[in-house]
Amino acid sequence: MHALKKNRPLRRVVLASAATVSGLVMLLSLKPHTLPEVAAAPAPAASGGATAGSGTTGSPSGGSSSGHTTGTRTVTGRTVQTRWGPVQVRVTLKNGRITDVTAVAYPSDNPRDQEINSYALPQLRREALAAQSASIDAVSGASYTSQGYIGSLQSALDSAGR
Known part of the structure; x- marks a missing residue:
């Protein structure tokens, strides 16, 4: 019998x-994916004199504290730290309805960030205005910006009592 054809159960x-x-070592060495907003440190104070946690940059021009406000109110959401940079939005509400959403901070450090956000931010704004909430779909190819936008939008709406 040939030496390579011998039955060697111990070797097997x-x-x-x-x-x-x-295989077990490689599996255990994988790092779990964490969402950027969960891993983010508390944001420093935002420009405009408001703290990032408060979110309010403007005062209501009229209304009550019951959650249904009248008049126009502008609220800035918290800064959400994403993999590619911070994202923050400002929401304008008139009589409790979202009339405008503006991205005040977003990744723009390189041409690729600028390209992605040039199509993602207008699309996210349109969806937020149509939905009148932060329950909007992420933009394909801009998932980190979308997550930050939605998180900041939700915090602004929470601050406004919506």
Whole structure:
């Protein structure tokens, strides 16, 4: 019988065990994916004199504290730290309805960021105005910006009592 054709069960057991251990080590070395807003540190004070947690940059021109406001009110959401940079939006509400959403901070450090956000931000704005809430779809190809936009929009609406 040829030497390579000999039945060696011990060799097979050792190789199978080594392969199993190697696979287990590689599996355990994978890092779990965390969302940027969960891993983000507290944001510093935003421009305009308001703290990032408060979100309010303008005062209501009239209304009550019951959540249904009259008049026009502008509220800035918290800064959401994403993988590519901070995202922050400002919402204008008139008689409780969203009339405008403006991105005041977004990644724009390089041409690729500028390209992505040039099509993503107008699309996110249109969806927010149509939905009248932060329950909007993310833009394909701009998932980090979309997550930051939605998070900041929700915090602005929460600050406004919506």
